[in-house]
Amino acid sequence: MGPVEPANDPGVSASPSVTPSAAEKLSKGDPQRFCSRRDPVVADVDGDGREDQVFHSWVKGQALVGVCTAAGKKDSRPGLGMSELLQIIDFDGDGRDEIFFGSTGITIGGYEVTRFLRGRLRLVRGPLGGEPMVVRQGAEFTNRMVGRAFGCEDIDEDGTANLVQVTTRFQGQDVRWKRTWYSVRGASAERVGHDGGSEPRGEGESRIDVLMRAARDHVRACEARESS
Ligand SMILES: [Ca+2]
Ligand SMILES: [Ca+2]
Numbered sequence: 001m002g003p004v005e006p007a008n009d010p011g012v013s014a015s016p017s018v019t020p021s022a023a024e025k026l027s028k029g030d031p032q033r034f035c036s037r038r039d040p041v042v043a044d045v046d047g048d049g050r051e052d053q054v055f056h057s058w059v060k061g062q063a064l065v066g067v068c069t070a071a072g073k074k075d076s077r078p079g080l081g082m083s084e085l086l087q088i089i090d091f092d093g094d095g096r097d098e099i100f101f102g103s104t105g106i107t108i109g110g111y112e113v114t115r116f117l118r119g120r121l122r123l124v125r126g127p128l129g130g131e132p133m134v135v136r137q138g139a140e141f142t143n144r145m146v147g148r149a150f151g152c153e154d155i156d157e158d159g160t161a162n163l164v165q166v167t168t169r170f171q172g173q174d175v176r177w178k179r180t181w182y183s184v185r186g187a188s189a190e191r192v193g194h195d196g197g198s199e200p201r202g203e204g205e206s207r208i209d210v211l212m213r214a215a216r217d218h219v220r221a222c223e224a225r226e227s228s
Helices: 020-028 207-218
Strands: 041-043 052-059 062-068 074-078 085-089 098-104 109-117 120-123 148-153 162-171 174-185 188-200
Touching: 041 085, 052 085, 052 098, 062 098, 062 120, 074 120, 162 188, 162 207, 174 207
Parallel strands: none
Antiparallel strands: 041 052, 052 062, 062 074, 085 098, 098 109, 109 120, 148 162, 162 174, 174 188
16 A cells, blocks of 8 residues: 555545534634644644644534644644543654544543644544554553553664554463554555564553553654653
């Protein structure tokens, strides 16, 4: 699968469960209002070195993820669930931050990844799925999201970091882990390889302990921008 880009970009279409006008109204309305949402996270989504704002919040009953760049560009798209996940990370080191967003509700957990390309937030399409936890350099692992972790590492040695996902599950007294790596180009993620293994579960280890150990052992942590 090669680069997937505009023309017929699937990443900008709203999901069926969402009223497109919610995002449109905001993004086409008063820019000041759109860009003065509470608690924006600072990022550099366009790689120009200037600080951009990212938000993921409820607006008029609709979860939205949006960006307002220092250059005055803005875009938004439907968010997910409770909108409680927002992680900013430049996983491939190209200077443009990617946006991980989603929810981890008890009944619904999910996430998506967007990139800001050519002035639009484009949803990364591919076989990604499940609950994410981005493994950050020096992170304290207090996140309650468990089961999967993401990191970044150039596993296929093509010069660009892959998005790496580690999942774990218990099997008797053992922990089975699986590592899958993706090549993300444009707004398309392609699964390029996987491996895995089994190791004994440590005494008293919780699921999150196991996940974090697996992540540390099998994924290089991403350098993340502090989201303050
Ligand atoms: Ca910027
Ligand atoms: Ca990037």
